[in-house]
Amino acid sequence: MDIPEVRRRLRAAIEAARRQAEARRTRNDAAARDYEVFLEQRAVPLFHTVASALVAEGHQFKVFTPANSVRLASQRSNDDFIELALDTESNPPAVFGRISRARGRGGVSSERPVLKGAAVADLTDEDVLSFLLEEIAPFVER
Numbered sequence: 001m002d003i004p005e006v007r008r009r010l011r012a013a014i015e016a017a018r019r020q021a022e023a024r025r026t027r028n029d030a031a032a033r034d035y036e037v038f039l040e041q042r043a044v045p046l047f048h049t050v051a052s053a054l055v056a057e058g059h060q061f062k063v064f065t066p067a068n069s070v071r072l073a074s075q076r077s078n079d080d081f082i083e084l085a086l087d088t089e090s091n092p093p094a095v096f097g098r099i100s101r102a103r104g105r106g107g108v109s110s111e112r113p114v115l116k117g118a119a120v121a122d123l124t125d126e127d128v129l130s131f132l133l134e135e136i137a138p139f140v141e142r
Contacts, residue, residue: 032086043128047071061073061074069084070084072132072136096112099135114127
């Protein structure tokens with residue numbers, strides 16, 4: 001292969017990578033803005049409601065809001081929690097749930113999207129509640 005052809009194709013690849021990076025940054029910025037609204041208007045209030053209902057049923061849970069996330073944590077163990085966070089590495093960016101449960105000396109952790117394939121702005125209270133109800137069962141069955 002001759003050098004001018006290699007350079008032409010290399011320049012095209014570099015330009016494509018730049019366009020992809022710019023598109024990813026734009027997409028992630030929009031998702032971050034949508035996620036802030038999602039946390040403030042949907043997730044945090046719903047987590048507080050679920051925590052209140054759990055306490056009324058005799059299960060001790062509290063809500064924490066560390067930077068850019070919301071966490072429903074057991075008051076019995078710091079290792080028992082359900083947390084929502086934005087994953088900008090996925091395409092498209094998505095709200096993921098992180099679940100951690102203490103098991104003896106170790107623990108079990110997992111991650112999954114709140115709703116597979118859903119854009120951050122499209123998530124509803126019902127989506128979040130369904131996710132929480134699915135994931136809370138192991139914490140309250142004891």
